[in-house]
Amino acid sequence: MQSRWSDADAAWTIESHAAQGVAEDIALRVYTARLLGRDPRLVLHGGGNASVKTRIADLVGAKTEVLCVKGSGSDMGAIEPAGLPMVRLEPLRALRKLERLSDQDMVNALRGNLVDSAAPNPSVETLLHAFLPHKFVDHTHATAILGLVDQPNGEALAREVYDGRVGFVPYVMSGLALAKAAAGVFEKKPDVEGLILDKHGIFTFGEDARQAYERMIALVSLAEAWLKRDRRNVFAARPLPSALANPADIAPIVRGACAAPPGEADADPRRFVATFRTGAAILAYVNGADLEDYSRRGVATPDHIIRTKNKPLIAAAPAAGKLDAFAEELRRRVAAYVKDYDAYFARENKRVGGGKSKLDAMPRVVLVPGLGLFGLGESLKDAAIAADLAEDTLRVVTDAEAIGRYEPAGESDLFELEYWSLEQAKRVGSLGKALGGQVAMVTGGAGAIGLATARAFREEGADIVLLDLDRDAAAQAAAGLGGLGIACDVTDRASVSAAFDAVCERFGGVDILVSNAGAAWAGRIGEVPDEVLRESFEINFFAHQSVAQEAVRIMLAQGTGGCLLFNVSKQAVNPGANFGPYGLPKAATMLLVRQYAVDYGVDGIRSNGVNADRIRSGLLTDGFIAERAHARGVSEGDYMRGNLLRREVTAQDVAQAFVHLAKARKTTGHIAAVDGGNIAAALR
Numbered sequence: 001m002q003s004r005w006s007d008a009d010a011a012w013t014i015e016s017h018a019a020q021g022v023a024e025d026i027a028l029r030v031y032t033a034r035l036l037g038r039d040p041r042l043v044l045h046g047g048g049n050a051s052v053k054t055r056i057a058d059l060v061g062a063k064t065e066v067l068c069v070k071g072s073g074s075d076m077g078a079i080e081p082a083g084l085p086m087v088r089l090e091p092l093r094a095l096r097k098l099e100r101l102s103d104q105d106m107v108n109a110l111r112g113n114l115v116d117s118a119a120p121n122p123s124v125e126t127l128l129h130a131f132l133p134h135k136f137v138d139h140t141h142a143t144a145i146l147g148l149v150d151q152p153n154g155e156a157l158a159r160e161v162y163d164g165r166v167g168f169v170p171y172v173m174s175g176l177a178l179a180k181a182a183a184g185v186f187e188k189k190p191d192v193e194g195l196i197l198d199k200h201g202i203f204t205f206g207e208d209a210r211q212a213y214e215r216m217i218a219l220v221s222l223a224e225a226w227l228k229r230d231r232r233n234v235f236a237a238r239p240l241p242s243a244l245a246n247p248a249d250i251a252p253i254v255r256g257a258c259a260a261p262p263g264e265a266d267a268d269p270r271r272f273v274a275t276f277r278t279g280a281a282i283l284a285y286v287n288g289a290d291l292e293d294y295s296r297r298g299v300a301t302p303d304h305i306i307r308t309k310n311k312p313l314i315a316a317a318p319a320a321g322k323l324d325a326f327a328e329e330l331r332r333r334v335a336a337y338v339k340d341y342d343a344y345f346a347r348e349n350k351r352v353g354g355g356k357s358k359l360d361a362m363p364r365v366v367l368v369p370g371l372g373l374f375g376l377g378e379s380l381k382d383a384a385i386a387a388d389l390a391e392d393t394l395r396v397v398t399d400a401e402a403i404g405r406y407e408p409a410g411e412s413d414l415f416e417l418e419y420w421s422l423e424q425a426k427r428v429g430s431l432g433k434a435l436g437g438q439v440a441m442v443t444g445g446a447g448a449i450g451l452a453t454a455r456a457f458r459e460e461g462a463d464i465v466l467l468d469l470d471r472d473a474a475a476q477a478a479a480g481l482g483g484l485g486i487a488c489d490v491t492d493r494a495s496v497s498a499a500f501d502a503v504c505e506r507f508g509g510v511d512i513l514v515s516n517a518g519a520a521w522a523g524r525i526g527e528v529p530d531e532v533l534r535e536s537f538e539i540n541f542f543a544h545q546s547v548a549q550e551a552v553r554i555m556l557a558q559g560t561g562g563c564l565l566f567n568v569s570k571q572a573v574n575p576g577a578n579f580g581p582y583g584l585p586k587a588a589t590m591l592l593v594r595q596y597a598v599d600y601g602v603d604g605i606r607s608n609g610v611n612a613d614r615i616r617s618g619l620l621t622d623g624f625i626a627e628r629a630h631a632r633g634v635s636e637g638d639y640m641r642g643n644l645l646r647r648e649v650t651a652q653d654v655a656q657a658f659v660h661l662a663k664a665r666k667t668t669g670h671i672a673a674v675d676g677g678n679i680a681a682a683l684r
């Protein structure tokens with residue numbers, strides 16, 4: 001591990017922050033916190049923290065000593081001065097006298113001493129930073145350090161590797177007790193460069209930002225070098241089926257089996273996004289004959305537990321062509337996992353005297369021998385975090401097993417962290433949003449209606465996939481929504497199939513399909529060439545059928561219902577002159593909506609459509625509008641408002657109708673008109 005300290009970058013950070021009125025100490029704290037936070041071997045997803053002690057003048061000019069420490073759960077790699085809440089130091093130091101400090105009192109003491117009362121909550125490890133005397137204090141859960149200390153003889157190993165350069169702090173949960181223990185260890189040997197925290201991570205410190213940072217790099221590098229020596233081969237391979245199923249085929253099965261059962265009867269299950277990862281290191285790990293043993297000993301550092309739970313679910317190796325058997329076995333294993341989690345909760349809750357309320361018992365990491373692993377979460381972001389932490393854990397386990405035996409913190413210690421209110425407060429996600437945990441796919445996603453619809457679904461918490469013929473437009477539109485853009489020709493079955501495979505690997509499946517792509521063809525029906533009519537049927541009917549068929553296949557594999565939404569058209573009901581080539585396939589698509597409702601209602605899959613009229617979009621070009629308005633002798637505005645309500649209908653109106661139908665859990669086979677009132681196109 002190389003130091004990435006640069007005098008020029010440090011100077012630039014000081015200069016650019018000075019221009020915004022930020023003091024040098026804080027600028028340097030931001031600089032090295034980011035250096036640490038951007039190296040995944042040191043810091044992942046809110047893990048780790050950093051602080052600086054400095055002096056400020058208060059409103060009346062009195063100098064006060066303050067601790068600027070990372071906010072709880074924030075990301076070190078992207079930290080800004082505002083992410084380092086400033087806390088008065090003396091009152092924090094005074095807390096060392098206490099024997100005990102409740103969570104509520106600790107948060108109160110931290111918040112009560114904030115210089116800016118609106119600042120975020122300081123890190124749960126703030127007191128540890130406060131009790132150490134050094135100006136700069138850095139803390140990480142570095143992968144290599146965990147490989148050393150997640151061992152039965154972690155202390156002996158740390159002494160051997162560091163030869164007196166660090167202090168060793170036995171495992172204690174974060175908070176007052178750990179802060180006091182760490183300060184005590186430091187004071188016994190004040191010339192140490194850092195502290196190793198058993199089963200947890202490492203602190204380094206120094207009189208300036210560079211010293212604390214360089215010590216982190218040096219001490220972690222020593223651990224890395226140690227782990228490279230005298231390794232034994234780990235993970236003897238298990239036998240695997242001769243032909244394995246594809247990740248895209250099993251993803252919906254995994255996702256469906258891991259959905260949390262509804263809290264009340266007649267409600268939907270709570271779905272998670274399931275994202276797939278693979279690679280040489282992952283495969284060596286999941287293909288090991290003893291996977292059930294080493295992968296279930298627990299998380300590599302305690303705070304991973306809020307993202308990954310303590311144990312992964314282990315699936316059977318999926319044989320090609322035997323998906324039903326895989327699904328059945330997986331459901332059995334999920335039931336066993338849930339039973340195991342419930343028993344762990346009951347046991348530990350009793351031990352601590354009760355009073356905790358149980359979190360859902362579903363796994364957040366699924367290991368699949370032969371293929372790789374899935375990370376699960378309430379959004380793609382959370383699923384990716386779970387997958388990243390699972391990958392980090394398997395690196396730690398691999399290292400630890402190569403030099404000894406992987407032995408992380410025990411179940412009781414981890415329970416206290418998993419159910420610690422201050423850790424729970426870090427959990428963010430789409431919880432509480434109506435469509436959180438669901439995956440919505442929109443075809444024609446880069447057009448006006450597609451994009452407005454995708455935005456509306458994102459607002460409701462769904463993760464978004466945009467399909468569009470134009471690769472760049474799809475990617476660009478999706479990027480703005482934190483989603484995935486895929487180039488797809490919906491009239492080409494292979495292209496559709498490939499797009500759904502990509503969605504299954506990234507998200508685990510799909511819950512909502514908005515089949516929106518379409519194109520307008522005109523021509524007097526008695527004279528229109530056959531090719532034109534057939535081409536229009538390809539996009540305005542068969543493409544709807546292709547994407548719906550793929551979506552239903554995945555929804556059935558998930559077994560958690562689903563929602564099909566079709567952009568039909570008022571043409572399906574009220575044909576316009578010379579619009580036969582467009583209206584005829586749309587009329588067939590309107591029947592398609594109802595056919596899916598009839599055939600798949602029993603599976604909880606709903607099918608609904610929207611009949612819109614006169615929307616400014618790719619279909620209804622400005623030129624066309626001008627021409628129509630002119631032909632009728634009205635202004636363009638009046639043409640667009642030519643409906644009962646005299647209101648122009650927008651892409652956002654159509655988007656809201658799709659969202660409404662997605663939430664209408666007891667509506668299927670329905671066509672909603674979004675046309676400002678067009679009685680000739682009324683369905684009844």
Ligand code: ZN
Nearest residue numbers: 048125200201
């Ligand atoms: Zn920590």
